Amino acid sequence: MAKTLQERRAERQLMIVLLPSLLLLVAFVIYPAIYSVYLSFTNEALTGAAARAPRFVGWRNYTRLFNDAKFWNALFVTFVFVLGAAIIGQFVLGLVSAIALRRRLVFRTVFSSIILLPNAAPEVVAGFMWISMLAGGDHATLSRFVFFFGLPTADWLQVFPLAMIIVVNTWRGIATAMILLTAGLSTIPQEIYEAARMDGATPAQMFRRITLPLMMPTILLYMLISTVSTIAVFGLVYALTRGGPGGATELISIYIYNQSFTAYQLGYGAAVVVIALLVSLLLGIAYARAAKVEI
Amino acid sequence: MKSTVERIEKKLGVKIEVVEYPAPDKDYLSKLLTELGAGNGPDLFSMPSTAAVADMVDAGYLAPITTEINAWDGYKNFYDVAKKLAVSPDGETYVMPYMLGIQENYYRKDVLEKVGISTEQPKTWDDLIARAEEIKTKTGAYGLLFPAGVSWGSGAFDEGFQHLIVGSKTPQIVTDDGKLDLNGEGVKDVFNVYKTLIDKDLMPVQPLLGPEPWVVPKYELFPAGKLVATTCGSWCYIFDWGRESKNPIPDVTKVVGTWTVPGQTGGQFVLANLAAPWAVNAKSANVELAKKALLEIGSVETQVSYAARIGNIPSNKDAASDPEFQKLTELVPIYAAAEKGTFLKQAAGFGTVAEGVARATDALLRKEVDAAGAQKILVDYVKETLGEDAVK
Numbered sequence: 006m007a008k009t010l011q012e013r014r015a016e017r018q019l020m021i022v023l024l025p026s027l028l029l030l031v032a033f034v035i036y037p038a039i040y041s042v043y044l045s046f047t048n049e050a051l052t053g054a055a056a057r058a059p060r061f062v063g064w065r066n067y068t069r070l071f072n073d074a075k076f077w078n079a080l081f082v083t084f085v086f087v088l089g090a091a092i093i094g095q096f097v098l099g100l101v102s103a104i105a106l107r108r109r110l111v112f113r114t115v116f117s118s119i120i121l122l123p124n125a126a127p128e129v130v131a132g133f134m135w136i137s138m139l140a141g142g143d144h145a146t147l148s149r150f151v152f153f154f155g156l157p158t159a160d161w162l163q164v165f166p167l168a169m170i171i172v173v174n175t176w177r178g179i180a181t182a183m184i185l186l187t188a189g190l191s192t193i194p195q196e197i198y199e200a201a202r203m204d205g206a207t208p209a210q211m212f213r214r215i216t217l218p219l220m221m222p223t224i225l226l227y228m229l230i231s232t233v234s235t236i237a238v239f240g241l242v243y244a245l246t247r248g249g250p251g252g253a254t255e256l257i258s259i260y261i262y263n264q265s266f267t268a269y270q271l272g273y274g275a276a277v278v279v280i281a282l283l284v285s286l287l288l289g290i291a292y293a294r295a296a297k298v299e300i
Numbered sequence: 301m302k303s304t305v306e307r308i309e310k311k312l313g314v315k316i317e318v319v320e321y322p323a324p325d326k327d328y329l330s331k332l333l334t335e336l337g338a339g340n341g342p343d344l345f346s347m348p349s350t351a352a353v354a355d356m357v358d359a360g361y362l363a364p365i366t367t368e369i370n371a372w373d374g375y376k377n378f379y380d381v382a383k384k385l386a387v388s389p390d391g392e393t394y395v396m397p398y399m400l401g402i403q404e405n406y407y408r409k410d411v412l413e414k415v416g417i418s419t420e421q422p423k424t425w426d427d428l429i430a431r432a433e434e435i436k437t438k439t440g441a442y443g444l445l446f447p448a449g450v451s452w453g454s455g456a457f458d459e460g461f462q463h464l465i466v467g468s469k470t471p472q473i474v475t476d477d478g479k480l481d482l483n484g485e486g487v488k489d490v491f492n493v494y495k496t497l498i499d500k501d502l503m504p505v506q507p508l509l510g511p512e513p514w515v516v517p518k519y520e521l522f523p524a525g526k527l528v529a530t531t532c533g534s535w536c537y538i539f540d541w542g543r544e545s546k547n548p549i550p551d552v553t554k555v556v557g558t559w560t561v562p563g564q565t566g567g568q569f570v571l572a573n574l575a576a577p578w579a580v581n582a583k584s585a586n587v588e589l590a591k592k593a594l595l596e597i598g599s600v601e602t603q604v605s606y607a608a609r610i611g612n613i614p615s616n617k618d619a620a621s622d623p624e625f626q627k628l629t630e631l632v633p634i635y636a637a638a639e640k641g642t643f644l645k646q647a648a649g650f651g652t653v654a655e656g657v658a659r660a661t662d663a664l665l666r667k668e669v670d671a672a673g674a675q676k677i678l679v680d681y682v683k684e685t686l687g688e689d690a691v692k
Contacts, residue, residue: 051333052352053648053686056359069684136511163506249451250509251666266330267453268655270685 038282044275051269059272066276076277078252079260080284083236086171086256091235092228094175099182099227103190104216106183121180128177132244135173136162162246166253170242177241182227189223190216225296232292233285257281304602308593316593325349326453336361336581343584344593346576347395349454350643351650353577354389358648362394363580368591369393374598374616381641382615385574389478389647395577398598399612400638403459403571405444406536407529408522409557415439422562425464425493432502435528442521443502445530448494448661451513456661457654463531463571464490466642467563474647479692482653482679489564492671494664503527505665523547531561535611537630544611553630572641575612607631613638649686656681 008016045066049059070076102120106113123131138146141160148158161169193216201211217224239258242248248255248263255263261281265274305316321328325348333356335341341361347353356362369375370393375383378397386397405428412419415438422428432443446460465473468486475481497503504527507516518540521527532540541549541556549555560568578597580590596602603614604625613635619625626632644650659681660674669677683691 050359051330051337052355052359052361052651054358056333056337056361073684141506160506160510163510245511247451247511249449249511250506251450251662251668266334267326268685269330269333269651273685 041275041278041282044272045279047272049271049275051266051271053269055272056269062272066273069273070276070280075252075255076260079255079257082167082253082255083257085167086174086238086242086254087232087235089168089171090174090238091178091231094171095178095182095231096224096227098175098179100186102179102183103186106187107190117183120183123177124180128240129244131173131177132241135169135245139169163250166246166250170245170254173245174235174238174241178231178235182231185227185230186220186223189220189227192223193219222296225292229289229292229296232288236281236285236288301605303605304597304599307599307601308596311596312589312592314589314593324453325455333359333361336583339583341581341583343581343586343590344578344597345581346578348576349458349654350385350573350577350646351454351458351654353395353574353579354646354648355651356579357388357390357392357394361579361582363582363584363587363591364392364394365396365580365591365594366393368595369396369598372595372598374595374600377617378615379617379639379641381572381639381643382574385572385643385646386577389474395574395579396594396598397574397577397615398603399575399577399606399610400615400641401533401535401571401573401575402613402634402638402641403463403531403533403573404569405463405529405559405561406522406532406556407559408525408555410555411435411439411441411525411528419557421559421568424562424566425467425489425564428562429493429496429502432497432529433500436500436502439525439528441525442504442517442527443529444497445503445517445527446494446497447508447514447531448658449508449513449665450658450662451511452508453658454651454654455514456658457650458573459531459533460661461490461657462573462644463561463569464493464564466571466644467561467567467569469564472645473653474645475692478647480647480649480653480682480686480690481692482656482675482682483692486564487678488671488675491660491664491674494661494674495671498664498667508665509662519545519547523549529559533611534613534631534634537634538611538628542630558634569642570637570640572638572643575610576606604628649682649690652682652685653678655685 046061046063047059048055048062050056106117110116126134139161141158141163142148143152143158147161152158197215198211201215206214237258238256239262242254242256243259243262246254248259257277261274261277264270264277301318305318308314309316319342321331328348329352332341332345332347347356379400382397382400386393386395388394407419409419412435417431417434417438422431428444435441435443446463447455448460449456465471465486468489470481470484470486473481473484473487498505504517504521507513517527517530522530523541537552537556538544542552560570562568578594580587580594584590600614600616600618600622603616603619604622606612607614607619607625607628611631613631614625620635656678660677663669663677664674679691
C-alpha cells in the first residue's frame with residue numbers, strides 16, 4: 006500500500022532528526038572499527054621503519070596473537086575480572102543495595118549517598134587512593150586494619166593483585182548496578198507480593214519466584230552493559246597496577262595499550278582490538294538472545 | 301629552560317611555546333611518538349632515552365643536523381663520547397648531545413665500613429656478587445640492585461642490562477650489518493647475574509613487580525641502608541638521595557661512594573648515554589629556524605642550568621670553568637670521568653630490545669625461567685616484533 010503524504014513527511018523528519026547521530030556514529034565508531042580491521046593486517050608502528058612505510062602482512066598479526074601466551078593470559082585475566090567484578094560483585098551488592106533501599110531504612114539517604122560516592126572520584130584519583138590503602142608497610146589503611154586484629158600485614162596489590170582489582174572495580178560499579186536494578190524492581194507491582202504473602206510465601210520464596218523472574222530482563226540488560234563496559238575498563242586498573250605484577254592484572258585493555266603504546270606495534274595492537282571487539286559482540290548477542298530482545 | 305627560551309626568542313625573533321609532557325618516560329615517549337606519527341609534533345623536542353633515537357630516525361621523524369652542528373663553534377669542545385653517541389647508524393647526526401648521563405654503581409660506604417666489609421672496587425662479576433653476599437650475611441640488607449622488570453620500562457635496559465652487557469664476553473649487540481645479536485653468550489651470562497642475585501635474595505624483588513618499582517628500593521631501602529648498592533646516575537646524588545630528595549641521606553657524597561661496574565672477567569665500566577637529547581622535527585614548519593634554536597640549546601649556559609635541574613653532566617668541556625657549574629659540587633668529580641664513558645653501538649630496534657629485556661628480567665624476577673629462558677624471551681620478542689631478519 007502506498008505511503009500517504011503525512012507518512013512520507015514523518016519519515017523524512019525522522020531521518021533529519023537521526024542524521025546527526027548517524028554521522029557521529031559513522032565518524033567515531035564505525036569508521037574507526039573498520040580502520041582497526043585494516044590496521045590489523047599491516048605492520049603499522051609508531052616508530053621504526055614500519056612507521057615510515059607500513060606494509061600489508063596478511064594474517065601474521067593474528068597468527069602471532071594466537072601463539073602469544075601473554076594474549077591468552079590477558080583474556081583469562083579479563084574473564085576472571087568480569088566474572089568477579091561485574092557479574093558477581095557489582096550485581097550481588099547492587100541488588101542487595103537496591104532491595105535495601107526500597108525498604109524504610111533510618112539512614113536511607115545517607116546509605117544511598119555513600120553508595121553513589123565512588124562515582125564522584127575520577128578513575129585515576131580513585132586508583133591512587135586505593136594504592137595508598139592497599140600498599141605494603143605499616144601506614145597503609147588495610148594493613149593497619151588487619152594488624153589491629155593481630156593478623157599479618159601484606160602488600161595487598163602484590164600478593165592478591167587480581168582479587169584486589171576485582172574489589173576496587175566492584176566498589177566503583179555498585180552505584181550503577183543499584184540504579185539499574187532499582188529501576189527494574191520498581192516495575193514489579195506490589196500487589197503480587199501482597200498476594201504471595203497472603204498465600205504464606207516466605208521472603209526467600211518471594212525473591213526466588215517473583216523478584217528474580219520478573220527482574221530477569223533488567224538483570225540481563227544490566228549484565229550486557231556491565232560485561233561490555235568491564236571488558237573495556239582501563240584507567241582504574243592501569244593506575245593501580247599497570248597490569249602487574251608479572252601480568253597478573255593485565256586485562257585485555259591494558260594488553261592492547263601495552264602493545265600499541267609501549268611496544269608501539271599499532272598493527273598488532275589493532276589485531277587484539279578486533280578480537281576483543283568480536284568477544285564483546287558475541288557476548289552481546291548471547292545476552293540479547295537470553296533476554297529475548299531484538300538488537 | 302626559561303633563560304634559554306628567552307635567549308632564543310631574543311636572538312631569533314621568534315615566540316616560543318613551551319609544552320610540558322607527562323612523566324614517566326614511557327608515557328612521555330608514547331605521547332611524543334603519537335604526535336609525531338600524526339604529523340603534529342613540536343618543532344623541537346627532547347627524548348627520554350638514547351635507545352629511542354635510531355628508531356625515530358628510521359621513522360623519518362628527525363631532521364639531520366650533521367652540517368649545522370659540525371659547523372657550529374660550540375661543538376668543538378664537546379666530549380668525544382657525546383659526539384659519538386649522537387651519530388646514528390646511518391652516519392648522520394640527528395640530536396644535540398648537550399647532556400650526558402653517567403652511570404655506575406653507588407654504594408653505602410658508611411654501612412660497609414661499620415660492619416667491616418671492603419669498600420674497594422670489585423674487579424669481576426663474581427667479585428661483585430661475592431660482595432653482595434657478604435653484605436647480606438653481615439647486615440641482612442640487600443646487597444645489590446640492577447633495575448629489572450616490565451614496570452621499570454626502558455630503565456631495565458638503560459639502567460640495568462647495559463651496565464653488564466658492555467663488560468660481558470659479547471660487549472656489543474649490533475653486528476656490522478645492523479642486525480641485533482642477541483643470541484650471544486654474553487646476553488645469557490648477564491641474565492645469569494640477575495638470576496643469581498634473585499635466587500640468593502641479594503636484590504629486592506617484590507617492589508620491582510609493582511607499578512612504581514623504583515620508589516621502594518631507591519627512595520626507601522637505600523636511604524635506610526637496607527639496600528647497600530645499586531646502579532644509578534649522577535642525578536642520584538642530587539635528586540634520589542641528595543638536597544632535592546624527599547628522603548635525603550645526610551652528607552650524601554661522603555657516605556655514598558661509587559664503584560665502576562666491573563666486567564665479567566675484569567675491566568671497569570662507566571656507562572655513558574645521552575641525557576634527554578634534543579632534536580628537530582623533520583616535519584617542522586621551519587626546519588632551518590628550528591635547527592638554529594637547537595644550537596642555542598647546546599650552549600654551556602643551558603647545559604649548566606640543566607645540570608643543576610636534572611643532575612646530568614654537561615657535554616661541553618668548557619662547563620668545567622663555569623662558576624655556576626663549580627657550585628654543583630656533587631657533579632664535579634663525575635664530570636671529570638665522563639670522557640671514559642662506555643656505550644653500546646646504537647641500532648634501529650633498540651626500543652624493542654629494551655622492552656624485550658624488561659620482559660625477560662620480569663620473568664626472572666618471578667622465578668619462571670633460568671638465564672637461557674630469559675634470553676629466549678628476549679630473542680622471541682624481538683623477532684616477533686621486528687621480524688626474523690632483524691636478529692642475527
